[in-house]
Amino acid sequence: MEKELLYKYIDGRTSEAEEQAVVDWLQADPGHQQELNALWFVHNTTLVNAQRPESRPMPAARPH
Numbered sequence: 001m002e003k004e005l006l007y008k009y010i011d012g013r014t015s016e017a018e019e020q021a022v023v024d025w026l027q028a029d030p031g032h033q034q035e036l037n038a039l040w041f042v043h044n045t046t047l048v049n050a051q052r053p054e055s056r057p058m059p060a061a062r063p064h
Contacts, residue, residue, distance in 0.1 A: 001021075001022065001025045001032070001035075003039065005018060005021070005022065006022065006035075006036060006039050007039065007043065009022045009036075010036075010039065010040050010043050011043075022036075
């Protein structure tokens with residue numbers, strides 16, 4: 001499976017046909033889920049650690 005399509009899937013930007021292709025790929029081999037999970041982890045880690053523009057500082061945590 002092309003990583004570009006998997007990243008589109010992670011971002012929720014796939015068409016119905018693309019989403020079905022990813023689902024079929026996931027169902028074909030349990031190892032595929034591990035591959036997707038690894039990409040998802042990298043994607044989320046990248047988002048969390050990305051530098052924020054100076055004009056939009058990270059919001060302060062709200063007290064519980």
